[in-house]
Amino acid sequence: MFFPIGDDQIRGGAYPIFSYTFVAVNILVFLWQYSLSPEDHMAFVLRYSTTPSQIEQGLNLYTLGTSMFLHGGWFHLLSNMLFLWVFADNIEATIGNLSFFLFYVASGILASLAHVYFNLGSDIPSLGASGAVSGVLGAYLIMFPRSKVKVMLFLLIILRRITMTAVAFLGIWIVLQVAQGINSMSVTSDSGGTAWWAHIGGFAFGMIAGLLFRGQARRFQLG
Numbered sequence: 001m002f003f004p005i006g007d008d009q010i011r012g013g014a015y016p017i018f019s020y021t022f023v024a025v026n027i028l029v030f031l032w033q034y035s036l037s038p039e040d041h042m043a044f045v046l047r048y049s050t051t052p053s054q055i056e057q058g059l060n061l062y063t064l065g066t067s068m069f070l071h072g073g074w075f076h077l078l079s080n081m082l083f084l085w086v087f088a089d090n091i092e093a094t095i096g097n098l099s100f101f102l103f104y105v106a107s108g109i110l111a112s113l114a115h116v117y118f119n120l121g122s123d124i125p126s127l128g129a130s131g132a133v134s135g136v137l138g139a140y141l142i143m144f145p146r147s148k149v150k151v152m153l154f155l156l157i158i159l160r161r162i163t164m165t166a167v168a169f170l171g172i173w174i175v176l177q178v179a180q181g182i183n184s185m186s187v188t189s190d191s192g193g194t195a196w197w198a199h200i201g202g203f204a205f206g207m208i209a210g211l212l213f214r215g216q217a218r219r220f221q222l223g
Contacts, residue, residue, distance in 0.1 A: 003079070004086040004169065005161070006150040008222040013093030018101045022088070023081050026129055029069045030077050045070060049125030052116040068108035070127035080129045086149070087133075087140045094143065094217050103209055107135020107202045114201020118185070131198035134177075138206025141170040143217040174203050 033041055048066040055061065071077040092100035111131020119126075140147075145167040153160045181196035 001154040002169075003082060003152050003154075004149050005082075005152050007086055007090070007166070008144070008147040010090050010093055010144075010217075010220040011223050013220055014096050016089035016092040016100075017097050018104065019084065019088035019092045022104060022129075022132075023084055026069055026071065026077065026081060026084075030071050033070065045072075045127065046125055049127040050112045050116065051125045052119045052122040055113075055116045056120060064109045064112045065105065067112060067125075067127045068105075068129050068132045071129070072127060076128055080133050084129065084133050084136065088136050090144055090147070091136060091139055091213070094220055095213050103139070104132050104135065107205055107209075108132030110205045111135065111195075111198040111202030114204075115195045115198035118181075118197040119195075126195045126198065128195070128198075131195065131202040134199045134202030135206035135209070137170055137173065138203035138208075139210035139213060140166060140206075141174075142207050142210025143214055144222065147222055174200070177203065 033044060036044060048063055048070055050063045050067040051060070055064065071080065088100070088104075091103075095103070108129070108131050111134060112126065115126050115131070145165065147166040148163050149166050149169045151162050151164055151169060153162055177196055177199040180194070181200050184194075184196050
C-alpha cells in the first residue's frame with residue numbers, strides 16, 4: 001500500500017482556492033452525514049448517491065454531481081482528500097480557478113457515468129470523490145510527468161518514505177485500477193464496493209483534459 005504525501009510545487013499561478021475548498025466541503029459533508037441518526041444517515045446517502053438503475057431511467061440525475069461529495073467512511077474520505085490535496089493545487093494554479101472548478105466537476109460527473117455504463121441495472125448506490133480525484137490524477141500525469149512525488153510506502157509492518165516521478169507513481173496507480181476494473185467484470189468477482197470504472201473513466205477524461213492544458217503547464221517551473 002502506498003500514499004502520496006507531497007510533490008514538487010509550481011512557482012506562481014493562481015492561488016488554488018477550489019482545490020482547498022473541495023477538501024473542506026467534503027470533510028464538512030462527511031461530518032454532517034455522521035451527525036445524523038442511523039436512519040437519517042442511510043436516507044441521506046441513498047438520496048444523494050448515484051444508483052445506476054435510476055440513472056438509466058433518467059431519474060435523480062442530480063446525483064451524478066452530489067455523489068462526489070459523499071463518503072462511506074473515514075478511510076474512504078481521508079485517502080481521497082489526501083490525493084486531492086497533493087495533486088490538485090498545481091493544476092488549479094496552472095489553469096486558473098474557474099477552469100479548475102469546471103474541470104473537477106466534469107471529471108466527477110463523467111466518472112459516475114462511466115461507472116453507470118459498466119454497472120447497468122445495478123441498484124447499489126455509488127458515492128465518493130474518487131472519480132473526480134482520478135480526473136485530477138490523469139491531468140497531472142500529462143501536465144507534470146517529471147514532478148517528484150513523495151510517497152509513504154507500507155510493506156507489512158515496514159514504513160518507508162520514497163520519492164518517485166509522477167509518471168511512475170500515477171502509472172502504477174492506473175494500472176492497478178484497470179486490473180481491478182477488468183476483474184470486477186467477472187461474474188464471480190467481489191469488487192469490495194469500489195467503483196473501479198469511475199476511477200478509470202475519470203482518469204481517462206483527465207488525461208484528455210491534460211493534453212489541452214499541457215501548453216499552459218509549460219509556462220511554469222517546478223520547484
